[in-house]
Amino acid sequence: xxxxxxxxxxxxxxxxxxxxxxxxxxxxxxxxxxxxxxxxxxxxxxxxxxxxxxxxxxxxxxxxxxxxxxxxxxxxxxxxxxxxxxxxxxxxxxxxxxxxxxxxxxxxxxxxxxxxxxxxxxxxxxxxxxxxxxxxxxxxxxxxxxxxxxxxxxxxxxxxxxxxxxxxxxxxxxxxxxxxxxxxxxxxxxxxxxxxxxxxxxxxxxxxxxxxxxxxxxxxxxxxxxxxxxxxxxxxxxxxxxxxxxxxxxxxxxxxxxxxxxxxxxxxxxxxxxxxxxxxxxxxxxxxxxxxxxxxxxxxxx
Numbered sequence: 254x255x256x257x258x259x260x261x262x263x264x265x266x267x268x269x270x271x272x273x274x275x276x277x278x279x280x281x282x283x284x285x286x287x288x289x290x291x292x293x294x295x296x297x298x299x300x301x302x303x304x305x306x307x308x309x310x311x312x313x314x315x316x317x318x319x320x321x322x323x324x325x326x327x328x329x330x331x332x333x334x335x336x337x338x339x340x341x342x343x344x345x346x347x348x349x350x351x352x353x354x355x356x357x358x359x360x361x362x363x364x365x366x367x368x369x370x371x372x373x374x375x376x377x378x379x380x381x382x383x384x385x386x387x388x389x390x391x392x393x394x395x396x397x398x399x400x401x402x403x404x405x406x407x408x409x410x411x412x413x414x415x416x417x418x419x420x421x422x423x424x425x426x427x428x429x430x431x432x433x434x435x436x437x438x439x440x441x442x443x444x445x446x447x448x449x450x451x452x453x454x455x456x457x458x459x460x461x462x463x464x465x466x467x468x469x470x471x472x473x474x475x476x477x478x479x480x481x482x483x484x485x486x487x488x489x490x491x492x493x494x495x496x497x498x499x500x501x502x503x504x505x506x507x508x509x510x511x512x513x514x515x516x517x518x519x520x521x522x523x524x525x526x527x528x529x530x531x532x533x534x535x536x537x538x539x540x541x542x543x544x545x546x547x548x549x550x551x552x553x554x555x
Contacts, residue, residue, distance in 0.1 A: 259440070259493070264501040267494035268510040276517030278340075278487035279359075281479050282347050289479060291344035292462035293470035296455045299336055301484035303448050310445030317442040320435060327433055328446050334427040335492065336451020341458060342420035350413030358417045359514055360393040365425035366508030373429055378505050385547035389512040392540025400533030424511075429504045431496060439500055444493055512541045 259267065282294065314321070321328060363386045370376040378386075434443060463469060470476060499507040516538050523534075 259497045264498040264507075265510075268498040268502075268507055269513055271491040271494040271498065272510045272513035273517035274486040274491040276514045276519075277521050278483055278491075279343075279347075279514065279518050280521055281483055282344050285475055285479055286344075286347055288471060289476055290462055290466070290468040290470060291348055292341065292455070292459045293468070294479065294483070295341040295344050296452070296459035297470060297480045298340070298483045298488055299448060299452045299455060301480055302488035303452055305484065305489055306445060306448060310441045310448075313441040314445040317437050320437045321442070321446055324435060324438060327430065328438070328443065329450060331427060331430055331434075331443065332447040332450025333454050334423050334430070336447050337454030338423040339420050339427065340487075341455060342416050342423060346413035346416035346420060348413060350417065358414060358421055360390055360512055362421050362425055362511035363389070363505075363508035365422055366428050366511075367505050369425050369429045370432075370504050374432055374504070376432075376503065376505055381547060382505060382509075385509060385544040387544070388547060389509060389541045389544030392537040392542075392544060393512055393515055395533055395537040395540060400531075400536065425508070428495075428499055428508060431499050432504050434500070440493075440497065443496065444489075447492075448488075509545045512545065516541055 282291075367378040367382070367386070371378070438446075495507070498510075519534060
């Protein structure tokens with residue numbers, strides 16, 4: 254699945270799919286946080302994803318070895334941020350905070366992306382983009398408070414919230430740095446290099462979890478199916494789609510699609526877990542979609 258193949262698809266479709274798969278990732282991490290330890294899930298997720306990717310990325314990685322050496326600091330940062338850092342922090346944070354708080358903090362990702370884009374790339378958001386972000390954020394809040402303002406005072410924050418907030422900042426920096434990537438490393442080469450670096454970054458944390466805690470990775474149907482899902486969809490496909498979509502439309506506009514993550518998580522819970530879909534869910538989804546369209550709309554010019 255190379256760049257020329259992905260160019261056939263809309264970058265907006267790719268970003269929506271990537272964010273939707275990540276919504277499923279949150280569901281898995283929340284549902285089985287007692288059975289599956291966070292570092293174990295993070296390590297085996299990327300180890301399996303690496304094995305799946307190896308036949309596809311080996312030749313492109315070898316072909317771009319010179320470019321990799323030239324841009325090693327950037328590739329190293331992307332691997333540690335995007336693979337080692339973000340998901341490990343999310344899995345760790347969800348051990349001690351609620352799913353509601355995790356989703357709420359995830360929704361500020363576009364604001365972090367715009368701030369970092371301004372500082373590092375000189376890409377300043379337009380007033381229309383800021384308005385789109387605010388509308389999408391309101392849509393997420395409508396869902397979180399179930400359409401009732403009194404629910405705001407009942408949001409209870411935990412120690413894991415700070416960890417997830419660091420994860421959100423981590424992902425924002427990863428998204429912005431993707432814009433600095435040279436063309437020859439885009440697509441399969443960068444995916445292969447970042448996964449390899451990321452696995453090496455997670456390994457010491459996984460070994461520490463095994464040695465210093467009583468939690469070990471179980472070998473059963475739940476763990477195997479969970480690892481396979483997060484390895485294929487939120488890892489291989491989501492990262493390939495997100496990287497490609499971000500490089501095509503820019504970090505500021507791609508960042509708005511972070512609001513799709515909580516929406517997809519809710520819809521997955523409705524379809525697979527039998528949870529009910531309420532009117533405030535629909536209102537929130539409409540607001541999120543409207544904000545994304547507004548932030549990404551480009552007026553035709555002569």
